[in-house]
Amino acid sequence: MYKLNFDNRFVAELPGDPDSSLRVRQVHRACYTRVMPTPVASPALMAYSPEVATILELEPEEIESRDFAEVFGGNAVLPGMAPYAACYGGHQFGQWAGQLGDGRAITLGETLNSRDERWELQLKGAGPTPYSRRADGRAVLRSSIREFLCSEAMHHLGVPTTRALSIVTTGEAVVRDMFYDGNPRAEPGAVVCRVAPSFIRFGNFEIFSARNELDVLERLVDFTIGRDFPHLTGEPGTRRLDWFREVCERTATLMAHWMRVGFVHGVMNTDNMSILGLTIDYGPYGWIDNFDPDWTPNTTDAGGRRYRFGAQPRIAQWNLVQLANALFPLLEDAEGLQAALDAYVRTYEQASRETNAAKLGLSTLDDEDAKALAELQGLLARGEVDMTIFFRSLATLDLAAPSLAPFEAAFYSEAKRHQCEEALLGWLHRYAARSRLDPMPRDRQVSIMNAANPRFVPRNYLAQQAIEKAEQGDASELLTLLDVMRRPYEEQPGREAYAARRPDWARQKAGCSMLSCSS
Numbered sequence: 001m002y003k004l005n006f007d008n009r010f011v012a013e014l015p016g017d018p019d020s021s022l023r024v025r026q027v028h029r030a031c032y033t034r035v036m037p038t039p040v041a042s043p044a045l046m047a048y049s050p051e052v053a054t055i056l057e058l059e060p061e062e063i064e065s066r067d068f069a070e071v072f073g074g075n076a077v078l079p080g081m082a083p084y085a086a087c088y089g090g091h092q093f094g095q096w097a098g099q100l101g102d103g104r105a106i107t108l109g110e111t112l113n114s115r116d117e118r119w120e121l122q123l124k125g126a127g128p129t130p131y132s133r134r135a136d137g138r139a140v141l142r143s144s145i146r147e148f149l150c151s152e153a154m155h156h157l158g159v160p161t162t163r164a165l166s167i168v169t170t171g172e173a174v175v176r177d178m179f180y181d182g183n184p185r186a187e188p189g190a191v192v193c194r195v196a197p198s199f200i201r202f203g204n205f206e207i208f209s210a211r212n213e214l215d216v217l218e219r220l221v222d223f224t225i226g227r228d229f230p231h232l233t234g235e236p237g238t239r240r241l242d243w244f245r246e247v248c249e250r251t252a253t254l255m256a257h258w259m260r261v262g263f264v265h266g267v268m269n270t271d272n273m274s275i276l277g278l279t280i281d282y283g284p285y286g287w288i289d290n291f292d293p294d295w296t297p298n299t300t301d302a303g304g305r306r307y308r309f310g311a312q313p314r315i316a317q318w319n320l321v322q323l324a325n326a327l328f329p330l331l332e333d334a335e336g337l338q339a340a341l342d343a344y345v346r347t348y349e350q351a352s353r354e355t356n357a358a359k360l361g362l363s364t365l366d367d368e369d370a371k372a373l374a375e376l377q378g379l380l381a382r383g384e385v386d387m388t389i390f391f392r393s394l395a396t397l398d399l400a401a402p403s404l405a406p407f408e409a410a411f412y413s414e415a416k417r418h419q420c421e422e423a424l425l426g427w428l429h430r431y432a433a434r435s436r437l438d439p440m441p442r443d444r445q446v447s448i449m450n451a452a453n454p455r456f457v458p459r460n461y462l463a464q465q466a467i468e469k470a471e472q473g474d475a476s477e478l479l480t481l482l483d484v485m486r487r488p489y490e491e492q493p494g495r496e497a498y499a500a501r502r503p504d505w506a507r508q509k510a511g512c513s514m515l516s517c518s519s
Helices: 009-013 050-056 066-072 141-156 202-210 214-228 236-261 309-331 334-360 367-382 387-394 405-410 414-437 442-452 460-470 476-484
Strands: 032-034 044-048 084-086 089-092 095-099 105-112 118-124 163-176 185-196
Touching: 009 032, 009 084, 009 105, 009 214, 044 050, 044 066, 044 476, 050 118, 050 141, 050 163, 050 185, 066 163, 089 202, 095 202, 141 163, 141 185, 141 460, 141 476, 202 214, 202 309, 214 236, 214 309, 236 309, 236 334, 309 334, 334 367, 334 387, 334 442, 367 414, 387 405, 387 442, 460 476
Parallel strands: none
Antiparallel strands: 032 084, 044 163, 084 105, 089 095, 105 118, 118 185, 163 185
């Protein structure tokens, strides 16, 4: 632990808040406020990611020591750390929300490993900051487990993401009203250590543009390019436009991955959009069980369904437009910004075609194939068919004699199955004929499909089962689930239960279907 090498460029090179108090306030002309984590009663390590520990070059005995829990539970700070909370704004559910900021996230510092890789260490749930508004800056165990688990699962699924090093329980209760229905209850508290090259988000730039603090905006843009996009060179105007274009392209690639694996973020506000194109801020996310483009896991969004599964690529584009608007006073190049936004569309369309071709085991996805895929998605929605199980099972289809037999485990409703099975069988026959004509050998098709279609995803009900045990002090299910998700594309004999469709009891159960932003 004491080998961590901090250089903390964010606080060293950008303007900070001269007031280091925890007083809730509007913070102007500053990218951050220095703030210390608030100590907890009894920090104890519940789980950690060995893969992230390896990245940070931490030894198991260091992580399992009492000192580790003290530091990553918020009770102590190591030499070289420079804790702070960042100032940012954002559009929330389509409306400008003004200043938001790190209300319960505190960055401990930026560390460089021996490969010169930069990793920002951030505690979530470490206590109040000037950006906490009316909140307490804490986090409950259930949301901490969901963030820890999904961060690591997404990495192993091949989806760009922030990572998670550890969960430390606090020995303190946190009161939350899970569904904002007037029924608060005390829950176990926890602190997650999130890890990423950068936690800068679209909202970091929006706040300074909205306040017309353009000199601070310029410093932040150039800092971000210099630290996180050092390959971009040239004159400042050209470099800044190239940077925005790359942000657009990275975001497009991320959306294609979300759609490939059936991930629904739930709260795609601009303050939850990473400038590096990473999945960031795991709140009321969810995984598509039965295929439904209109599904959202977020109770707050249940009415408008703004952030529903099928809308995510369009919402990402809308968010990029807001970032372009924020950057325009600095760049003053509407054509250049529009060209970058157009690159988002092209990049998403290309990435989507490539990922969907892989899901179907085709060498390319032409326009007719795209129409056939859209037809399939309509059938999956109408028949209430499990997305993950269907696409994984598609690789086992007998192309010489297509049948519904490989998909028996994918149907949630016998009645809806009967309504669509004739049409679905017809589609499978046409797909089999198309696959037989593809120049790619069948064994190669199967290999590509199994690399694009996971066998295991961290379904909400699986996470909820792990949460319920952990709340009783038993982390065994969490650790097992974490291990399963390390190899999501492998069969893993003996663990078939973790690949099963959502059980009926979980259809309406809290934590298994809809979730709230309460955490």
